[in-house]
Amino acid sequence: MLAELFLSLATPAARMTRRLGLVAESVALWARGNRQRRAWAPHHERCRAVVSEVVAELPQHRKVAVLGSGLLRDIPLDLLCERFEQVLLVDAVHLPQIRLRMRLLPKVRLLTRDLTGVIGWLAGEEGGRVDPLADLASDPAVDLVISANLMSQLAWPVEDWLDDHPARAGQLPADLPAQCIAWHLTDLRRFGGRVALLSDVEMIERDRTGTVIDRLDLTRGAALPDPDESWDWPVAPFGEAERDRESIHRVGAWRDFR
Numbered sequence: 490m491l492a493e494l495f496l497s498l499a500t501p502a503a504r505m506t507r508r509l510g511l512v513a514e515s516v517a518l519w520a521r522g523n524r525q526r527r528a529w530a531p532h533h534e535r536c537r538a539v540v541s542e543v544v545a546e547l548p549q550h551r552k553v554a555v556l557g558s559g560l561l562r563d564i565p566l567d568l569l570c571e572r573f574e575q576v577l578l579v580d581a582v583h584l585p586q587i588r589l590r591m592r593l594l595p596k597v598r599l600l601t602r603d604l605t606g607v608i609g610w611l612a613g614e615e616g617g618r619v620d621p622l623a624d625l626a627s628d629p630a631v632d633l634v635i636s637a638n639l640m641s642q643l644a645w646p647v648e649d650w651l652d653d654h655p656a657r658a659g660q661l662p663a664d665l666p667a668q669c670i671a672w673h674l675t676d677l678r679r680f681g682g683r684v685a686l687l688s689d690v691e692m693i694e695r696d697r698t699g700t701v702i703d704r705l706d707l708t709r710g711a712a713l714p715d716p717d718e719s720w721d722w723p724v725a726p727f728g729e730a731e732r733d734r735e736s737i738h739r740v741g742a743w744r745d746f747r
Contacts, residue, residue: 493520499585501601505608506581509646515582519560525729529562532722532740536563536687539718539742540635543685544572551630554579556604556622557639560587563687564637570596573632577625579604605643605669611650611657618672626679633683636673638740640688641707643669667709674711678747686746689722689738697733707738716741 496516506512522529544550544565550572555564558578569576578591579600591597602621609615625631644666651658651665662668677684690713694703718741725736 493517496584496586500582502582503608505612506603509608509611509650511581511646514642514646515559515584519584521725521729522560522562525723525726528723528726532720533563535718535720535740535742536638537565539687539744540685541565541568543633543635543683543744544568547632547683549632550574551632552577552628553633553635554625554631555635555637556580557637557642558583558587559637560584564635566594566597570594577631579622579625604639604673605647606672607647607665607669610661611647611654613657620676622676622679626676626681629681631680631682633685634677634680636677636684636686636688636746638687638689640670640673640686640711641690641738643673644709667711670709670711674713680747684743684746686743687740689724689740690716690719691739692724693737693739695735695737697727702734713741714743717744718742 493516496519497512500512500515502512552575553569553573554577556579558564558580561578566576573596576597577600578597579602581601581603583599583601588599591599604621606618606621609619610617647669648666651661677686690706690708692705692707693701695701720740722738722740723735724738727733727735730736
């Protein structure tokens with residue numbers, strides 16, 4: 490708990506980023522990933538394998554942009570640094586251990602971005618969504634974009650904030666959380682280079698008898714083509730969140746999303 494508190498306090502972040510819970514969630518994900526390192530390893534390995542296969546197919550390796558870079562457990566960073574001239578790690582939060590590590594990698598740039606594009610809108614500082622990727626989408630040297638287990642994470646902070654601020658919520662579109670996912674998919678389609686999409690798309694909760702207790706569409710109804718491959722990720726095995734309930738996420742991989 491002390492390590493988590495220190496990380497939270499030491500992480501640079503704007504006020505609204507903290508109010509949306511993004512710093513707390515990043516720290517919690519770091520802690521859970523440490524506890525569930527063995528259970529999560531197959532998921533991380535498959536994500537890295539997909540990215541490695543895509544990299545091998547590219548004719549050029551100038552810039553790669555990793556959207557939702559997070560803790561980099563699902564990305565073959567060494568390979569990206571070896572093959573590309575520049576590696577752009579894009580996320581709303583970069584924890585201190587990531588910042589320190591990247592200082593040793595001259596090819597890497599950390600870009601702090603609100604990938605929903607709506608934080609300023611929520612705060613009343615903007616009159617609508619701000620395009621979070623305009624500069625990258627217009628850069629012809631970006632040969633690969635990786636959306637790294639990001640898509641499903643875009644809706645819930647916005648939804649939670651709207652629930653906590655009903656007066657402001659009444660001034661914003663009712664479907665704003667779902668729109669954040671739809672906008673992300675539109676953002677990906679604008680890139681001229683290769684786009685690889687990795688995302689969990691469904692959550693399944695089961696009890697110890699194997700009975701499905703709940704299902705949740707993590708895409709919020711977004712239309713997606715069939716993935717090139719899919720697998721199960723035990724996000725919360727028995728005992729992690731609840732003693733007699735586990736949470737399994739179905740993950741899809743699209744090697745050439747556009």
